[in-house]
Amino acid sequence: MTEARSHLRVQGEPPSRWGAARLLLPLIDGHRRPRGPYTVAAALLRHLVPPALKRSGELVAAHDIEILAAAPELAGLVQARRVTIDASLSDDERILVPAPRRTLRLANGIAEFVRDTVRPGWALAVCNGAEADPTDVELLDVMMRRIPPVTLRIMLYSGGPEPAPDTRGADELWALVDRSMREGFLHAVVELGERGMSHTEPGGERWWRFAQRTATALGGLGRTAEARAVWDRVRAASQDPKMHAASAYGTAMLDARNPDPEQRDLARARRWINQAIAISSLLPDPVERAFKLGFDRNGLALIELRHGRIGAALSLVESAIELARELGERHPVHRMVLLANRAQLLAALGRTKEALEDYAAAISLDPGFPDYYLERGNLLFRLGQHEEALADYEQAMRAGPPLPEAYYNRAEVRTVWGHTDSALADLGRVIELDPGWLDAYINRAGLLAAEGRDEEAMADVTAGLSLAPGNPHLLTVLGQLETAAGRLAAARAALDQAVESAPELAVAWGNRGVLRYVAGEPEGAVEDLSQAIQLQPQADLYANRAVALRALGRVAEAGEDERRADGLS
Template sequence: MTARHLAVTGARAADRRAALDAGGPYEFTTTCHQWLRGPCTALTALLHRYVPEAWEAGPGLVDEHRATLLYLVPDLSERIGPPPPSLVNDTPHEERTRYFAERMIRATSHGVVDFLLAHARRRPGPPPALAFDDVHAASGTEQEFLALLLRRADPRVLRVAVAVGEGPLIPELAGAIGEFTASVAAPATARPAPAPDARAYVRSDCTSDDVEAYAAYRALTEEARAALHDERAAELEARPDRGLLIGAIPNHRERGADPHGAGRRALRTALELCVAIGYSEATVDLGTRGRALCDPDADAEDYCHFTAKAASALVPLGRYEECVSLYRELRRRYPTPRVQMSTSYALAVLHTRFLEPRDHDLALEHMNNARALAALEPDPVLGAYYQVFQDNGLALVAMHRGDLELSHDLTTRGIERLERELPPDRYVVHRSQLLHNRARVRFALGRLDEAYADFTELIARDPHYVEYHVDRANVCRRQGDLAGALAGYDRAVQVSVPMPELFHNRGDVRAEAGDVEGALADFARALDLEPGEPAPRLARVALLIEADRPREALADVRAGLGLLGEDARLLCLAGLAEQALGRPEPARACYDRALAADPSSVPALTDRAVLTFEQGDPRGAVADLTAALALGGEHPDVLYNRGFALAAAGEAGQALADFTRALALPGADLAGLLCRRAECLAGLGESRRAADDLHDLLRLHGAGLLPDAEPAEALGLLKELDTAGVGGGRDGGGR
């Protein structure tokens, strides 16, 4: 890019706005202060500005991004219609058991960037310019969106300005501002001081940085301040703006005349909205604030709810110890079956999935306790639901303990029981989760036809849920049905917000199907979304080398190393690219760097061994391959290569031992190993055993068990043995 975005820094909002205006003009300017509309203050305003415009220009673009746009701003449905149907959206709140994690929010932010860039490209006239103020006061979610927008938006297509005051920025946004913007410090200018206005401070929803207004606000009596907050809250509650329910309204009600009543209710409403969308940081914040307004005894239900939701939201943030602490507090405080049941389940999941070291035995203890308590529920519908829910948890623990058959049995019996004992319209989402879990266990068990049938049933029930399409595509791929796998990934991309793993996985299948350009395009899309993600970059570099495009591969390696540092995997691929270009010394330097970065890198040792052998040093190759086997354990290909190098070094006996060990391992190259072992045996004077190996190879090939084997080498070796009079083999017959 030659043009750059703009970053303005300054302590005072008025100074920042003046500097922004000097860098304008902007057709859209907004604040990002999370006290207004919570995690998506600016995004809400931004989409309300541009979605209707895009809809009027032609609904196709909006329809393409409908799931993204309505996920973040459901209010837009009044203008553009409803979101795609889903079981979660149609499920009563109290029966919902599926929630989305932080990665869903990040992918949705990518979807908004896609929408804005596409809309900007099709608009006539100069590129739109967008300005965002109060970025320091934005939520982590919104700061992440701005980081993605600054990185992905070409200023010649869409220009962005961010204004930052005194406050923390997430590292990703700080890095994006440093790399993609021209930074300007807003000069401090003298302005006439307005009369102190406490009411104006409250009506700014407490976002004003006017110190005189804040001082006047603090000088009011507690009752007067509370009255101003209640007045403002009532005014905002009359507006049809869902975002205010997350931000300004609970902020005011907390500070109003009834914080323990109206404030607590407003926080609980905000909490439910954030839980449903997956705003983990906001959920923790609201849960903590809600707990503070509850009397643990008089308000036990709300206290438990705020605590449990905050604890659950700590998991995707990786704050596991805090999570455990909250659950254990509830267990100490409330000796009720439901609290003990739900916290036992939650702790079991933490121990079997997240905490290190994993403790599946302790998880089983907790889950058994949850299951026993579920049996105490007297309501027949709730009792069946609770018991099957805990059985599903037991199935998860069983899977992690390696007992897939038990996991399959538990989920199957749970499905059958809910069908038998619950009305068909109750707990529909959980029924789908049970079926999904069984399908994945069947996939793990290799029962692919049954897994395919389960995933097909899930897609029929909830056709816009992306995981079902991905999982069924994986079944197709395992079955060798690449066309079916590609169709599944295509549909997953259509129904999903943009997730890099979807494009990476589809790229892998395209590469396997021989569609090099399609695969490279998918890997490029994944890297456009997340350039620091190693998997698609490694896949693209490997494919470029395989496609005999080593110079492009090296350019990609350089870009990857700039983001990932001395990554041993990339350096190994760089060595292969250098070898493909006929440059052995730079290749060796790459392998040496890879081993310096990761001394346990088996690929670096094996690749360097191949290069060493090609340079005429078989004993040096043996040394590297021996080290690789010590680090990675016995692998048939590594044993094959070491045997080959040993044979070249004149160590036929040791080579014979390596070939024999390799032949006993799964995944071995039987044809190559049998030929190499036959050569060793012949060299050691055991021509009869050599002929036996070659006849075994030819029989396997003739039976179709080695369809890709080339029998010509075996036939040639047999001919040499025939000359010595021993080519007949065990049955005395030649071929």
């Protein structure tokens, strides 16, 4: 929990020293213990939403998801307009766990609502900031970054009253854990789930529900050793085959879903998923067996995909889809996930028409779920169907809180169309929503450099390199900017490092070729430009090599390059 709060700027002064601040509402106690996630957010929204509804119902409606996620007690005032199918399903049918980044989307949406609601000149005072839930930590950080102090000054105090001892029983804890899991408040799931396990009998049904949520949340947070330990506790406490099958699946996914290939043990993952499949195939209830077995085969498909065996992965997903036919109308989210997974595999095999059909079928099951609009949009973009891709990206934007991925992808469409100003605006929006989005800095720096806006481009290069020192794409832009400024030694250092670290990066070779020509090395320029052309033939590379060839007196070769450049233009 400490790591999650480490970036929160908590002031040490007690409230008595805050002076005559014009408080928006009385001092908020940010301690997470009494309420849990979004303690601060809920207090703020309870104060702002009722008058906002009187002034502009549309503003509230535009942020319905964020408001209700943080302050569900406002459901009587705020109508949920954008809902997913998940909201109407039973507990065992809600199989999707929101990614940890969902809370950043919620925080951005709440911050925008507050920014657009509060009149300038107010202050927000929070005590017990050091004990705030990570959802509030993230929200306060986003608000301090995105709302000008002249509009809302945020004052935080690390001290405050200690809340009453936690006397919540298993029922209250379960309600909080269940809500937190559905909303993606994974830190709270871990903290409260562990407490719920200590309040229930190990191996029992209620204990299992706490344990399953806790282990899943730990895995989602990347805390794999702790997640593995919880799954081991389940195996030690229970002889229930369903618990053992689910634990085997959960343990397998710790490796299969690990984003770092170096930390994956796919052989271990296969051993665990095979155990899950073996147990699930013996379950007596045919509907439960069909669901569990299909779920496990889908997990094995991911392991096959990690091995690069796309055909084997596709066969497993198709067998899971066949099993899902036995479920009738139950488990629509399971069917949606299987269809989208098959679409991804079909696309990888070049069977794009079938892939698009599967994406359409998946989206039809839950039109309010944004992820598959993004995936289908990316496939359409690769196919050159840019209008259709744009429509999917914009639908993903409308489906929920601010989604950086959708703006980033729309920027790519606008870049292809040559709509540079719009692309820059979208990339700016990405960085505003997520200042750690490295590729947005890379792309914006490149576009700004191409527009001759070198000072702005250099600012993005500097910001990007602070996130990823030695990034070859940023070094390439840096070399281009230093060349344009006449700082040739600095340009050479940057571009040498870029081609050394990413020898497959054509633009780095091309930019170094330009630099070497400017530095009076036409032979070196031809060498570098030839390497760039071998990697990625482009009109500007041929045109630049033609210039260098003419400087060397190789007129015939230069003319041939000029004709190639014209042919590619």
